[in-house]
Amino acid sequence: MKSLSQEKIAQITESYQKCGSLRKVCKKLGISIGSAHKYTSKNNIINKLNITKEVKSKDERLIGLYIGLWMGDGTQYYEKHKRGYTIKICSDKRNILLNNFIQEIILKIFAKTSNLKKISLTNQAYIKFSSRYIFYFVYKYVKHDRNKTHSVGLKEDINSYSIDFLEGCLLGLSLSDGSLKHIFYFNVTSVALSDNMVEILKKFQFKPLKYIYRREKYGWKDLHMVRLRTEESKKLELFLNDVLKKLNCTSSFKELKYEK
Numbered sequence: 231m232k233s234l235s236q237e238k239i240a241q242i243t244e245s246y247q248k249c250g251s252l253r254k255v256c257k258k259l260g261i262s263i264g265s266a267h268k269y270t271s272k273n274n275i276i277n278k279l280n281i282t283k284e285v286k287s288k289d290e291r292l293i294g295l296y297i298g299l300w301m302g303d304g305t306q307y308y309e310k311h312k313r314g315y316t317i318k319i320c321s322d323k324r325n326i327l328l329n330n331f332i333q334e335i336i337l338k339i340f341a342k343t344s345n346l347k348k349i350s351l352t353n354q355a356y357i358k359f360s361s362r363y364i365f366y367f368v369y370k371y372v373k374h375d376r377n378k379t380h381s382v383g384l385k386e387d388i389n390s391y392s393i394d395f396l397e398g399c400l401l402g403l404s405l406s407d408g409s410l411k412h413i414f415y416f417n418v419t420s421v422a423l424s425d426n427m428v429e430i431l432k433k434f435q436f437k438p439l440k441y442i443y444r445r446e447k448y449g450w451k452d453l454h455m456v457r458l459r460t461e462e463s464k465k466l467e468l469f470l471n472d473v474l475k476k477l478n479c480t481s482s483f484k485e486l487k488y489e490k
Contacts, residue, residue: 238259238261241259242255242259242261245258245259253337281361282340282341282342282361282363282364283363284363285339285340285367286338286339286340286341287338287339289338289339289394290391290392290394290395290398291394291395291397291398291473291476291477292335292338292339292398292477293339293371293395293398294391294394294395294396294397294398294399294400294401294402295335295398295399295401295402295477296335296336296339296398296402297368297371297372297384297395297398297399297402298398298399298400298401298402298403298404298405298406299319299332299335299402299403299405299406300319300368300372300402301372301382301383301384301402301403301406301423302402302403302405302406302407302408302418303319303320303321303406303407304317304318304319304320304368305317305318305320305378306318306365306368308365314360315360315361315362315364315365316358316359316360317358317359317360317361317364317365318356318357318358319332319356319357320354320355320356321346321354321355321356321357322353322354322355323346323348323349323353323354323355324353325486325489326489327481327485327486327489328405328486328487328489329346329355329357331479331481331486332357333346333357336357336359340361340363340364340367342359342361342364343359344357344358344359345357345358345359346358369385370385371384371385371386371391372384372385373385373422374420379419379420380419380420380451381420381422382420382422382423383420383421383422383423383425383426384399384422384426388426388429388430388433393433396430396433396434397434397473397476398473398477399430400427400430400431400434400470400473401470401473401474401483403416403423403426403427403430404416404466404470404483404487405483405486405487407423408487410463410466410467410470410483410484410487411484411488412460412463413457413458413459413460413463414457414458414462414463414466414467415455415456415457416455416456416457417453417454417455417456418453418454419451419452419453419454420454421454423454424440424454424455424456427456428440428456431456431458431466434469436458436462436465436466437458437459437462438456438457438458439456439457439458439459440454440455440456441454441455441457442454442455443455467483467484470483471483474486
C-alpha cells in the first residue's frame with residue numbers, strides 16, 4: 231500500500247471526523263477503503279467514533295441476512311484482558327466479492343467498519359470487528375449451547391419472523407453453509423439449524439429432503455444434510471438472486487459464493 235502525504239492523511243482524518251463514514255471519505259478523496267482504514271486506525275479515530283449503540287437499518291431482510299451468515303460462519307467471544315467483545319465471520323481470502331458484500335452488510339445495519347484478516351499459508355480469512363451491542367444483538371434471534379457449531383438455531387418458531395427476515399436468513403445460510411452448483415445441499419452438525427433450513431424452504435414452497443450421515447463410529451458429530459432436487463435447486467437459485475436484487479446487490483448468488 232502506497233504511503234500517503236501528511237496533507238492527505240490530515241484530509242482523511244478530518245473528513246472521517248466530520249461524517250463518520252469510511253465509504254464517503256473514500257469516494258470524496260478518491261482513495262481505497264484500505265488506505266482510509268489504515269490511517270484512521272493509526273490516529274485512533276475509528277475506536278472513538280465507530281461505536282454501535284443501535285441498528286442503523288431496520289430492514290428485516292438485511293438483519294435476517296446477517297443472522298443467517300452469523301449462524302453459519304460466525305463466532306464471537308469476550309476478551310477479558312482487552313475488555314473487548316470480538317466478532318468474526320469466517321471466509322475465504324480469495325472470495326473478494328463475498329467479503330466486500332458481508333462488510334457492506336455490517337456497515338449498513340450497524341454503521342460498523344470491520345477488518346478482513348487473512349491467515350498466511352492458507353486460503354482462510356475472517357471478517358473481524360468488536361462491539362458489545364452487536365455481540366448481544368444476535369441473541370434476540372439465535373440460541374445455542376456451549377458449542378455453537380453443533381447447537382445453533384433460531385430462537386423462535388420460524389412463523390415468529392417476517393417473510394423479509396426469512397428471505398435474508400435463507401440467503402445468509404446458503405452463502406455460509408450451503409452449496410448450490412447444480413443441486414442445493416446444506417450440511418451442518420446442528421439439528422436445530424438443519425430443521426430451520428427445512429422449515430424455511432417449506433415456507434417458500436420448496437420440498438426439501440433430509441438425511442442423516444451417522445459418524446459416531448468415527449468420533450464425529452452426525453451430519454444433518456438437507457437438499458433439493460435438481461429442478462427445485464434451479465428455482466432456489468432464481469429465488470436467491472431475486473433476494474439479492476431486493477438488497478440492491480448487482481452480483482448473483484453464484485458470483486458471490488464461488489468467485490475465487
